[in-house]
Amino acid sequence: MINKLYPWQESLFSQWMQAGETRHHALLLHGKAGIGKLDFAHTMSAALLCLEPQQGFACGVCQSCHWLSEGAHPDFREVTPEDDDNADSGKKKTRKRQQILIDQIRLLHDYLSLSSHRVNGIRVVLIHPLEAMNVAASNALLKLLEEPPPRTQFLLVSHQRQALLPTILSRCMQVEMPVPSLEQGLHWLQTQSVPNPEWVWHYSGGAPTTVQQDAPDWYAWYQQFRPHLVNGATIDIAAAVPLLIKQGMEQAIQALQKWLLDLWLCCHQQPLRYHHGETGPLQALAAAVNLSRLLAFQQQLNRFKMTAQHPLNQELQLEQLLLQYKKIFG
Template identity: 30%
Template sequence: MERDAVSAPWIAQQARQLAVQQGHALLLQGPSGLGQYSLALDLARTWLCEEVTPDGGCRRCASCHAIDVRTHADLFALLPETVMLELEWPLSEKAQKEIDDKKRKPSREIRIDAMRDAIEFAQRTSGRGRGKVVLVYPAERMNMVTANALLKTLEEPPGQVRFVLATEAAHQLLPTIRSRCLSHAMRWPADDEALTWLQGEGVPAADARVLLRAAGGRPEAALGLARAGRTARAWSQVPKAVARGDVSVLAECTPPQAVDLLQKVCHDLLAVRTGGTPRFFEPADLPAGGTTQALSAWWRDLATEQRGAEHPFQVALMLEALVARARSALHSAQP
């Protein structure tokens, strides 16, 4: 397994500031794509590092290496199983066996079994003597039972354990959990700072600015678009392709990603129709059709689709239906 990538400068800066904070629980919050997970992992690395530098974890000692290879005895990653697999964290033996035996699919929620394991971990003695860390991400994926189990631990924390919760939807967390954490709002980097970083990550300069706009100014989300194969040219063609009813424009999207993309098209069209400025696309990229009434109805329809997008009955049919409804809205005649 390769080491985790060096964090973006604005993430490293926040980690330096937060590493000296007192308290047993820290809540990192902000929109997706701002680096909550990266910051949470940087903090865990710094708190557990054996040779801490002024910039945080040294990335050379045995502790930092153990985090890189996902074997640190004093770090517990409390994530949904789908996210654990994506980020290369090992599942528990029981969970891995159930999935391997096809008894169930990886969970998109943080399961109560995993929470019980985290609580048991928090009560153990530190293996390396530098305390313990429980990293919870995305914290909004806890259901009510799981969240209440965590709440009891936050109310009476065992010694030598720190919790870092990272969320992209803080409003979905229990107010009692939020009240027991020191809260930190993720910093938005300046466009120039984000563009420099994106180019350093291998995104061509011609694509970086367009994809940063496509991601609403969120650099990690822009990098995700680039790594998914999006280019500036391909992105600019999306709205008119949707207006033509071209389903292939969503071919590489998961259902949630497809809904998100269509919401961006709809948002920008509504902005233009009401005298505003588009946020995700250039004005010339947008089709001419679509009444305000039809676009508003389409927006409400997409909001409904968003709630069930994680579990569609048939992905291909869902994508076809999404594009068909989009085309209908975009071809509504202007009065």
């Protein structure tokens, strides 16, 4: 689908499309993950490149739209961490790189030094997530932002603006991306036929678009995993680990982080953030929590998240994590 805009983004979209020539050459679209920033950037790219836009949106049928949907538009470049798939002649599982490398930005320099495919046409460069650039890549990008090639629109997407270099920030127009209201988020989830939209809304932390990317069966999975969490000190680790693996490492860690945060909030008589309607079981667990061990485990999970992409020893790693979980009680 070439146009994918969420209801909470509509007015911002028309504002930027109508800006035309006055639009800043580098828009930094920032905000928390799960609110549709990348879809916004793709929709805007398509609209800017389309030969016959319809009411500000890409038409979906012209040559430009066709190229874009084939992933072969000569005036569009998307830069994102690339899969590290030649690490070991296909023996290891492909894993996602964490960084955008300087070589990728150098290629961008080469590309932008040529003229656009379409005579006097616009070129669009989409980079995401921007915080994935290391310092060398950031500095290389800075040169492009300081002396932008003519008729080039940079769309830079970031979940963590605070992690970006101030020099980069100073060269962009910073656009805080709108977040959905409860009403908008719930309504959107309902239109996606997501089961239990209200539960999903809370569990996503008000970031509903993560649902489609990550786990369409969140609720079903959670229903299976929940009893293990609720068991606290008596958790059956051997039975719980396969469920976590099924969900993928990143999601597994997130599920544990969300549960621990709500457990911590419960210990401090604060309203829950993610587990709507789970006050009862969480309060029962909170009564047995050792707070300093809970904090230590949260920190361990944060550190673990940095290396969680590595496909080796997942089972062992998760077993150790759940053992830590067991120990925070009593």
